[in-house]
Amino acid sequence: MQIALAPMEGLVDELMRDLLTRVGGVDWCVTEFIRVCDRLLPESQFLKLAPELARGSRTAAGTPMRVQLLGSDPACLADNAALACEMGAPVIDLNFGCPAKTVNKSRGGAVLLKEPELLHRILCEVRRAVPASIPVTAKMRLGFDSPDGALDCARALVDGGAGQLVVHARTKVQGYRPPAHWEWVARVQEAVRVPVYANGEVWTLEDWQRCRAVSGVEDVMLGRGLVARPDLARQIAAARVGRVVEPMGWGELLPLLHEFWQRSRNRLAPRYAPGRLKQWLGMLTRGYPEAVGLFERIRREEDCDRIEDLLRAEEKDVLLRAG
Structure with a gap:
């Protein structure tokens, strides 16, 4: 089982990644999305959002950091993924989950879940451009306004080369309103043959236990819950091996x-x-x-x-x- 710290634009920057991974329990983290439009970005743009690239792609606590890209142009995403790898990115993550209206209007994030064929092309192009030794992963929601196409999207991503999926268990339209539909994470895991992480509405140790029971998956990505309770990952990490740790006061x-x-x-x-x-x-x-x-x-x-x-x-x- 692994615990990941979610990428959250404007919130989980290098400083927050440093502090939260220092508390403990986090196995890996992800940058805020790096927006890719129609050109190869300068290295300075990567270093602005992922300064850990200059330090072995790890936080000060030694937690591995992945680079996340967001965009809709397969070739351009592939070129920028290749550059990120040259700069030291150990994993390339692709964002198909951002619900922000400004992002979706410019064909980024969750809006692409309407186009599973495009998801597949993006993954194929990025996978071809990235060295075979470097994994390509993806983060998705259950869909834009309905979860009906979630399994098709998950299969498109994995068939294109995603070696791992994080599933935020809500649609774009549902935003961050509870509940998270963890039962759909179970359906995604049944549909693909790669590890699936559950994400959404895990605020406490008890939430994680319920999420694991409903979703059937062991791996979890923590977002707002970890920011609100900085030792939540530490509590979960202890619980998964049968230990209990005193909550951070x-x-x-x-x-x-x-x-x-x-x-x-x-x-x-x-x-x-x-x-x-x-x-x-x-x-x-x-x-x-x-x-x-x-x-x-x-x-x-x-x-x-x-x-x-x-x-x-x-x-x-x-x-x-x-x-």
Whole structure:
């Protein structure tokens, strides 16, 4: 069994990959999608979204990182996949799951699930362009507005050369609304002879146990659930070998959150850094009651120094309560 960290545009960047894989339990992760249109991208574009390429394609914790491409032009995707491999990508992943309207309108992501023949051509071209030693994988949803064609799409991808599938168990139209239809993951796994990962609505250890029971697959990709509970992969990894680990407490998480803030502040202009922190902190409120109060204190703050003071004060309060 393997646990993967999902690619999420604007959320799971190099910094988030670093912090979450450091917590433990993640076997591999994926870049945010690199958009391919009608040309061979410069290496700088790859390094912008996948700086780990310059460090052996691993996060600082040593977790392998795959490069994900998104587009609809088979030949252009193939050329860019070949370049990514030359730069050190250990696996090429192709995105057929993004539900964003702007992406779908320009023939990228989940909209391509309407065209299984095109999916097959894309996989064939990319597989031919990539060295045989480098796997090509794909991430898909159950369909655009209906799961009726999910099995045809899965077969098209695998027949074209995908060595592994991740199935987000909802259609594009369903977006991120619960529930995730894990029973369809089971149907996909029955239809193809490659490993299938279940993805969608795994927020807790109990969710993972139910997902495994319903989908029948062992492998899982965690997205928002892992961002909201950074030790979720660690809990699942322990459970799969019969161990129980103490859940990460607020006091253990807070230093990671503070580091995230400081590194975001160093990377981003002062007008953008607060939003990056609020994005993660808002998601943490789902798993940590303490995050709710901190989020309320920070949500209207735009002054970076004031936010720094609030984080330091929270750390001090946690230490006092622990002592």
